[in-house]
Amino acid sequence: MRLALVLLVACATPRTPSVIELVETPPVETTLDSELPDAHRVWLQMIDGATNEIELGQFYASNAPNSRLEPVVVALERALRRGVKVHFLAEHSFVATYPDTLERLSRAGAEVRHLDLRTGGILHAKYMIVDHREAFIGSQNFDYRALEHNLELGARVRDPATVDALASVFAYDWNYAAGKPAPYVAVRPSRLVASPRDRLPPGVAWDLPALVALIDGARTTIHAQLLTYHADFPDLEAALVRAAKRGVAVELLVADWTKRKKTLPGLQQLARTPGFTISFVTLPAWSGGFIPFARVAHAKLLVVDGARGWLGTSNWEREYFFESRNVGVLVDDTAVTGQLERFFAATRRYAQRVDPDRSYEPPRIAE
Numbered sequence: 001m002r003l004a005l006v007l008l009v010a011c012a013t014p015r016t017p018s019v020i021e022l023v024e025t026p027p028v029e030t031t032l033d034s035e036l037p038d039a040h041r042v043w044l045q046m047i048d049g050a051t052n053e054i055e056l057g058q059f060y061a062s063n064a065p066n067s068r069l070e071p072v073v074v075a076l077e078r079a080l081r082r083g084v085k086v087h088f089l090a091e092h093s094f095v096a097t098y099p100d101t102l103e104r105l106s107r108a109g110a111e112v113r114h115l116d117l118r119t120g121g122i123l124h125a126k127y128m129i130v131d132h133r134e135a136f137i138g139s140q141n142f143d144y145r146a147l148e149h150n151l152e153l154g155a156r157v158r159d160p161a162t163v164d165a166l167a168s169v170f171a172y173d174w175n176y177a178a179g180k181p182a183p184y185v186a187v188r189p190s191r192l193v194a195s196p197r198d199r200l201p202p203g204v205a206w207d208l209p210a211l212v213a214l215i216d217g218a219r220t221t222i223h224a225q226l227l228t229y230h231a232d233f234p235d236l237e238a239a240l241v242r243a244a245k246r247g248v249a250v251e252l253l254v255a256d257w258t259k260r261k262k263t264l265p266g267l268q269q270l271a272r273t274p275g276f277t278i279s280f281v282t283l284p285a286w287s288g289g290f291i292p293f294a295r296v297a298h299a300k301l302l303v304v305d306g307a308r309g310w311l312g313t314s315n316w317e318r319e320y321f322f323e324s325r326n327v328g329v330l331v332d333d334t335a336v337t338g339q340l341e342r343f344f345a346a347t348r349r350y351a352q353r354v355d356p357d358r359s360y361e362p363p364r365i366a367e
Helices: 039-048 070-081 100-108 160-177 207-216 234-245 264-271 318-322 334-350
Strands: 020-025 053-058 085-091 111-115 127-130 134-138 152-157 192-195 221-226 249-255 276-281 301-304 308-312 326-331 351-353
Touching (some): 039 134, 134 308, 301 334
Parallel strands (some): 221 249
Antiparallel strands (some): 127 134, 221 301, 301 308
């Protein structure tokens, strides 16, 4: 494995507002609404505050009538009318599945490109950059379900070095999507980490070694919350097992979408390991009926010793680190890690311990 140097920016003092503001989506008809601001409101604030340029790197775009995403799309159209440039980069393989919103934005004047990484992976990142002064990074897809029906977590980032590093990732992918060489941008050390390993602009750290370093530095607790976990590569699991062996209490919360053939056996085997507590998170169905690809705990976060952490867009499976585009931020502000811990603790309300010997039925995900 290639070594990556990860530098953390000094945390804010108690009198200084953090450069990272956590932003959530609490699913409707649950008790998971916390003190954190809601993503659909933060997105509107950011877009309406834009004066020059909005850059979006997104897995896909999926809107619905009267949804919480509709005002966001309207805000982008409003920004275009006042002269703001909107650049929207989407994963090419989902464009045919969800064409409507991208076509609508294109008609309004946005420039839309489709990215094929040609690595076997996908553009799985979800982020927005406004005027190169602030950014949003999180688990929320540009999807009405991510703003109302899923448990999601993101961050509004105002750290200049991190915003610049994310902008370099966007520029790299934006040019690649058009068949142009990536521009060289000098990037300062920042909180940003990203993947895949072989598609990173100079100066942007690979996220996998950063996560391993966090886990290897744990002394008391490791709390990780993920959509899915798959023991299909050794790096993360070996680090977690090392931590448990030295007495660290390791707790994983994974969505019930992990109750599938490719992920369940490895997770049950890990649940047998001393020092591990692993639970499935199941959200209640919506009273209005079944929604495909929704009602799921979709957040991705890690907190170590209550003092350091990460949140981002990667599920903990090999392809997300070696083949797909993902981004994340490292956190060492204890006020923010405290919020991460409270978010994690609240999610336990809908969690049930994994039984290593039980036969589980996979959940209904699609139609």
